[in-house]
Amino acid sequence: MSMTNDSHTKSEHDVPQRVSFYFSAHQDDWQLFMNPAAFKDVLDGDAKCIFVHMTAGDAGLGTGNGERKHPLYLARENGAESAIRFMADTDYRVPIETSISAMTFNSHPIRRVAYRNTVAYFLRLPDGSPGGTGYAGTGYQSLKRLAEDKIGTISAIDGTTSYRRWADLVATLRRIIDFERGQTRSIYLNVPERDPAINPGDHSDHFMTAKAALEASEKLAGARRLHYMGYAGAKFPENLSGRDRDMKCAVYAVTLAGVLAFDHPIAWQHYDQSFIGRNYFRVEEDRGTPVDRSTHHLL
Numbered sequence: 476m477s478m479t480n481d482s483h484t485k486s487e488h489d490v491p492q493r494v495s496f497y498f499s500a501h502q503d504d505w506q507l508f509m510n511p512a513a514f515k516d517v518l519d520g521d522a523k524c525i526f527v528h529m530t531a532g533d534a535g536l537g538t539g540n541g542e543r544k545h546p547l548y549l550a551r552e553n554g555a556e557s558a559i560r561f562m563a564d565t566d567y568r569v570p571i572e573t574s575i576s577a578m579t580f581n582s583h584p585i586r587r588v589a590y591r592n593t594v595a596y597f598l599r600l601p602d603g604s605p606g607g608t609g610y611a612g613t614g615y616q617s618l619k620r621l622a623e624d625k626i627g628t629i630s631a632i633d634g635t636t637s638y639r640r641w642a643d644l645v646a647t648l649r650r651i652i653d654f655e656r657g658q659t660r661s662i663y664l665n666v667p668e669r670d671p672a673i674n675p676g677d678h679s680d681h682f683m684t685a686k687a688a689l690e691a692s693e694k695l696a697g698a699r700r701l702h703y704m705g706y707a708g709a710k711f712p713e714n715l716s717g718r719d720r721d722m723k724c725a726v727y728a729v730t731l732a733g734v735l736a737f738d739h740p741i742a743w744q745h746y747d748q749s750f751i752g753r754n755y756f757r758v759e760e761d762r763g764t765p766v767d768r769s770t771h772h773l774l
Contacts, residue, residue, distance in 0.1 A: 492521040494656045495663040498688040500680035501532040502551035506730050507750045508703045511722035517562040524593045525655045529684045531599040535610025537632045543738040550737030557733030558726050563591035580650040583636040599631040607679030618683035648691035662698040677705040700759040713752030
């Protein structure tokens, strides 16, 4: 693994008790589908939380701004970063340590933002569209088409890097996981539910993000894998308690405020009615004690 623009040395005192990875296709997915678990993990001062955003969420605009003041992908990244800082700042006991860099994994530079006990990665791959066909504006590139060998490469929309074949992308995620977990033995992997029988009609980028993350972590013994429902969860009854709903609502509101700050419209009412009061997932345990998610409903 080659790395640049940052020091990668870690002392024994830096090892957290747990590392939780949240793999999202788009910059608002973990807020909608994996919260309040993410908020609770960030509030745990003994945990380190890694948010990996696979696509730019650009809806085919690439680096274009859609006649707004800023590109859509930067607006959505600002929303995600604002939400992460909001969660991390809720617990003043965690020291403020901020680092923004372009780190290189498997020869690919990737934007990395570290804040308190959180780290966010933005791979900025093209939004693949709900069906996985991609958009004309970004050359019909998509994670799905890469996984199916219909395209040989996929490039970050900002032109920083290109991945040759699906295996290259998976290997890069594996390097990120290995670096961020370090010597920590307790690992949580939070991913979208990729089984269409459980999670029908979901976005292709959600399914492909789960595929990539699970393949990258398949040899990670002892990890706890949590699979979260996406769009299909809207058909289930609300299952969050008042406190948990408030936590999820607050984080999503901050996310949207970050998008609005970059002059892009939001759709609060649609998502509030569909997802804010719901959180459905299933758990795969390799070994060890069960995951404590007693306030949520398991599939």
